[in-house]
Amino acid sequence: MKILNKNIIEFKNVTFTYPEATKSAVKNVNLNIQRGSWTTILGRNGSGKSTVTRLINGLLIPDDQEKSKIIVDDIPLSEKNVWKIRDLVGIVFQNPDNQFVGATVADDVAFGLENRGIPRDEMLKIVPEAIKSVSMSDYINSEPSNLSGGQKQRVAIAGVLAVHPKIIILDEATSMLDPEGRQNILNIILKIKKRDNLTILSITHDIDEAQLADQVIILNDGIKVDQGTPNEIFNKVDQLKELGLDVPFAFKLKHKLSKAGISVPDYVNSEEKLVKFLCQLNSKM
Ligand SMILES: Nc1ncnc2c1ncn2[C@@H]1O[C@H](COP(=O)(O)OP(=O)(O)O)[C@@H](O)[C@H]1O
Numbered sequence: 001m002k003i004l005n006k007n008i009i010e011f012k013n014v015t016f017t018y019p020e021a022t023k024s025a026v027k028n029v030n031l032n033i034q035r036g037s038w039t040t041i042l043g044r045n046g047s048g049k050s051t052v053t054r055l056i057n058g059l060l061i062p063d064d065q066e067k068s069k070i071i072v073d074d075i076p077l078s079e080k081n082v083w084k085i086r087d088l089v090g091i092v093f094q095n096p097d098n099q100f101v102g103a104t105v106a107d108d109v110a111f112g113l114e115n116r117g118i119p120r121d122e123m124l125k126i127v128p129e130a131i132k133s134v135s136m137s138d139y140i141n142s143e144p145s146n147l148s149g150g151q152k153q154r155v156a157i158a159g160v161l162a163v164h165p166k167i168i169i170l171d172e173a174t175s176m177l178d179p180e181g182r183q184n185i186l187n188i189i190l191k192i193k194k195r196d197n198l199t200i201l202s203i204t205h206d207i208d209e210a211q212l213a214d215q216v217i218i219l220n221d222g223i224k225v226d227q228g229t230p231n232e233i234f235n236k237v238d239q240l241k242e243l244g245l246d247v248p249f250a251f252k253l254k255h256k257l258s259k260a261g262i263s264v265p266d267y268v269n270s271e272e273k274l275v276k277f278l279c280q281l282n283s284k285m
């Protein structure tokens with residue numbers, strides 16, 4: 001049996017410059033993402049997050065293919081095998097309205113399969129299954145334009161799932177949804193991730209979502225400035241502020257407390273745990 005690399009995505013010295021741009025959008029980035037993990041990329045607008053996702057599935061190719069290496073599921077990305085890699089990586093984008101090609105939900109989900117020449121009888125099995133896993137079976141024959149933003153994103157996820165990817169990238173996929181719609185999408189993704197042992201890469205401004213991740217990567221101006229667990233990353237409050245990024249409330253408060261001489265242990269990493277810790281501290285005073 002072939003032993004798979006524990007990293008499903010690896011970047012080695014990846015640099016990419018858009019044609020006619022005066023500076024590179026991604027500069028010398030090294031990163032690794034483990035199989036079955038959830039990674040969140042944080043960074044201001046224009047920091048290179050979407051460019052990284054387009055590099056992962058070969059929509060963009062690094063400036064110098066000798067110096068830069070991208071490996072996805074043990075396959076070194078090259079023009080020759082870019083289609084193989086695209087089958088492994090499904091991307092859900094920000095705007096639900098730009099993702100539809102079909103006249104009905106079922107047609108839309110079938111689109112990626114038709115493109116890949118999947119036989120019709122197989123399609124008739126896969127499409128309803130994918131729609132069911134995002135809880136949209138009641139809408140299978142609906143017109144996508146009549147759906148809410150959250151429902152549209154669920155259909156987009158079903159379209160991605162139908163192709164059976166190993167990696168799903170959410171490129172600000174929940175940013176146009178209300179908190180309820182956002183939570184709903186996250187729950188669905190978490191459930192499917194577990195079921196299919198998927199690797200998730202989410203790009204988000206939602207720091208609560210980032211706290212769910214196994215690891216957080218921070219990009220700034222095309223450079224990877226940090227990579228670590230949410231705890232490690234969010235404890236660096238001054239760095240995050242400097243980069244113009246949000247800090248979860250619990251970490252902001254911990255930071256203030258430590259400046260006031262009250263050190264809060266590492267395991268206290270949520271508002272709930274912080275409240276409990278402070279109550280206990282108070283009762284000891
Ligand atoms: N198609 C493009 N052509 C030229 N420059 C681009 C293009 N897309 C993005 N850029 C530039 O590349 C940089 C990174 O953009 P992007 O990866 O979209 O950042 P993010 O997703 O973090 O907002 C920005 O400076 C942006 O202006």
Ligand SMILES: [Mg+2]
Pocket residue numbers: 049050051
């Ligand atoms: Mg982007």
